[in-house]
Amino acid sequence: MSESRRRGSYAVGRERRDRIVAAAAERFATAGYANTSMTGIAKEVGITATGLLHHFPSKQHLLLAVAEHRFDVAAALVDSSADADGDALIDALLAVTRRFVSEPGLIELFVTLSAEAADPSSAAHELFAARYQRTISELAARFEACARKGFFREGVDYEAIARECIAVSDGLQLQWVLSGGRIDLLADIRRHLERLAESLRP
């Protein structure tokens, strides 16, 4: 097979995989994880059940891919603020929350999945442990870049700041689910981030 043919078929496979993950995220968010069948997802994407199993051997594998996709989306939003100022970074973090709020069904799924992942023997553990570590490092690096440009103070432990931002987001998502969606997630997170940014100004 020529190099370009091989790359072409890789791209097709990748594109199909992405469509499967998008369809699964949509179904998990609306119908719930338990009520979603692999057959239903295959039908929606227009492939056979065997074709689906080729990409994802089980619904649990698909759930982890949806989780990974959610981490990727958040990382891309924060990364988009890479060359900007402190306000743009805070805006990017608010955009992540806005995205989460637009998929309430996934909030519930993630609260459960991240807690499951806390158990080292769970299938989700490795993915969550690695992605939390990476997310914290990347977010800390964004804060540090803003500090180097003079938007925020230098000499602050920005890894700790990053852990706090992620903790507030996770903790409030838990409260959002426990309260039956009665708290305003975006308003609460905005309040925390604005106070944080204020305290970090030089």
Next chain:
Amino acid sequence: MSESRRRGSYAVGRERRDRIVAAAAERFATAGYANTSMTGIAKEVGITATGLLHHFPSKQHLLLAVAEHRFDVAAALVDSSADADGDALIDALLAVTRRFVSEPGLIELFVTLSAEAADPSSAAHELFAARYQRTISELAARFEACARKGFFREGVDYEAIARECIAVSDGLQLQWVLSGGRIDLLADIRRHLERLAESLRP
């Protein structure tokens, strides 16, 4: 039965129930929930298995009682700061973290249990939903009392502040478990609370 006899036997039952919950919390924290047997707990408390089942029909019931006890301990620590100033309130919140850190096995158990409780059909849901609501109200009331005495600013949404404090605590406990205990929970929470208190001063 005379009134005093009845009250006496109630007190004995209550005292035994407390000893069971304390023994279960200790075992869940050290051996883990899965590795703890009802028979082992009964033996430790010095009662028969039937006697234990009279108080707690299942290990799941006992787990919920341990959860409730943990909420009570935290509430009592915060309540102890009722008539004090803003610094005492921050110290009380740090005392809650110190207590959590002293029982690392329970942190893991609670991360899992609170996520389970997010599912409205779970046995833990009602307890967690009610206790989160109560904890938030009580903590907000403590902050408001400090504001009335002039330690903190007035006109702040202290329910939102209370939600944030609890979110930071829950979110960092999740990160603590995911990172295999590599973050300094107490230092991170102290940093958040000190910055928060600073921003709330009149």
